[in-house]
Amino acid sequence: MEAQGRLCAEPGCPEPGEFRAPPLEGTGRVGDGPPPFRWLCLEHVRAFNSGYNFFKGMSPDEIHDAQRPFAGWERETRAFNATGGADRPPRWADFSDPLDAISARFRERMKDRAERKDGKPLSGKDREAMRTLALEIDADRMALRKRYSELVRRFHPDRNGGDRGHEAQLQEVIAAYQHLRSAPAFA
Incomplete structure (x- = not known):
């Protein structure tokens, strides 16, 4: 590895400083950040590594605690509950939504799942066909026929x-109309 002009940080060593090592204690701290690394040659970094002791200054009990297989796992984990381990979602009433961002998105999603006022059931295919024809959820048979004839006039090659x-x-319009014509909501 090229040392890019750096010399070994050991005094009197002319070799290139290719390997990073922590600074000597009490030297080189700049501001709040960590101190800059020292750059050592291979011989001096080997000497540094052989003399390095992670446990230096620790008592035997502190060394034992640091070497346990489960060291660091003492903190409490969250409890799993009957809902499959997932936390309960927050209540919508807990949120302030002054720009109506959350509510508008929710209303848009729920619009497709709304029920008809007359109580007639709609299947998923019925809802898809109504989206194709751009019909309201409470459209009746007359609105269905009117919208169908508008769209046929717009898309038919003889008319354009x-x-x-x-x-x-x-x-798509014809298939949607054929489906909705026989659907229970339009019977």
Whole structure:
């Protein structure tokens, strides 16, 4: 490894300083950060490593505690409960939402799961077909027919100068109408 012009930090050593080592105690601290490293040659870094003792200054009891296999695991872990180990989510009432960011997103998601006012059931396929036709959740049979005829007029090639670019959308509209026409919510 190139030393990039650094010499070994040991006094009188002309070898390049290629290996990092911690600074000598009480030297080199700059501000609040850690002190800069010393750069040593291979011979001096080997001597430093052979003389390094992690446990220097510790009592036998402190050494024993540091060497235990489960050292550091003494802190308490969270309790698992009957809900599959997951914590309960926070209540929405605990949040302040002045910009209506959370509520608006929630309402948007729940709009697709809303129930009809007349109590007629909607399946997932019914809801998907209603999205295709851009119908409200409480649309009746008359609104279904009206929206279907609007979309057929818009997408049919005979009505827009022979342009067949909307043919796929027309097929989706027809399939959605055929499905909803026989759905219990529109019976």
